[in-house]
Amino acid sequence: MSELLKTGVPDFSNWSCPLPLVGYPTIVMGHGGGGKLGNELVEHLFLPSFRNPALENLGDAALLDVQAGKIAMSTDSFVVQPLFFPGGNIGELAVNGTVNDLAVSGAVPRFLSASFILEEGFPLAQLAAIVGSMAKAAATAGVKIVTGDTKVVEHGHGDGCYINTAGIGVVREGIQVGPHRAQAGDVVLVSGTIGDHGMAIMSVREGLEFESQIRSDCAALNGMIGDVLNVARGAVHAMRDPTRGGLASTLNEIAQSSRVGVVIDEASLPVRTEVQSACELLGLDPVYVANEGKAVFFVAEEAADTVLALLRAHPLGREAARIGQVTAQHKGMLVARTAMGSNRVIPTQIGEQLPRIC
DSSP, X not given: OHHHHHHOOOOOTTSSOOXXXXXXXXXXXXXXXXXXXXXXXXXXXXXXXXXXXXXXXOOSSOOOOOOSSOEEEEEEEEOOSSSEETTEEHHXXXXXXXXXXXXXXXXXXXXXXXXXXXXXXXXXXXXXXXXXXXXXXXXXXXXEEEEEEEEEEOTTSXXXXXXXXEEEEEEOTTOOOOTTOOOTTOEEEESSOSSHHHXXXXXXXXXXXXXXXXXXXXXXXXHHHHHHHHHHGGGEXXXXXXXXXXXXXXXXXXXXXXXXXXXXXXXXXXXXXHHHHHHHHHTOOGGGSOOSSOXXXXXOGGGHHHHHHHHHXXXXXXXXXXXXXXESSSTTOEEEEOTTSOEEEOOOOSSOSSSSOO
């Protein structure tokens, strides 16, 4: 499919039935009109890519079997530009972002919906690439895409492709985590380097080149989080994925929700050299830059080393680090210890430092 993106010529050879879509290399208004073209988009693209019994019913709603207990539900919309970036695309982002929102809530992700808002004239080859990436990401995360929708807007009234997802997961028995549960004395851990996703997007937009390409960290974290909770579930008090607003916004939100203070050590923050360089060129602070494949853990101090070892044993957590601790002082605030030994308050930003990163 990468070759298709270079040439702009759709290849329908692997589709279940190429006609009559072969006559429509781009999205037209009819694909969103509820008629034959829309049905064929479902039959020959979405259904073969996402196939599972719940989806094959093609009813107005998916009928799902879930175990008894508490479920978690999340929804998100994705409008990133560019749609394809080093390390991923909007389709992978849509699946992984919703999976991660469920996972940090202590749930095992099970089902997703996917709704596409497409602009008239959007190349069908690019849509096929996005859908293929979503299918692969869902399979990797162990979730099923069970329902969806397609709408088409006139040319000039969209930005190629937007995706909305919703997810359902089953909360693990005995798990009680949340942004209001952090406690004084908790250790703050992050599962890897920060700022990778946001700077991957910005490096493409700004044409920045470095010795090593900056790649998005887009990934599903439910497997890594499951490894942690299977061993240390009672010791994990809060988890979040620091997406928009980055690490700083996430830590501020938890400090405010739990009415505690959070102190981090700037020297302990894991930041790739090329990400740090890009931030300096653009006048950005890595702690505010978005991530799409990292998680923050607030863990009881006696279990911190165990959880850190579990994270580092997982392929997605090899660069996990201990970055700070929760305190009863300066409640609702995030404070950083600088390399010079002074303290600085890191506030929540008023607006977005990096627009359109997810």
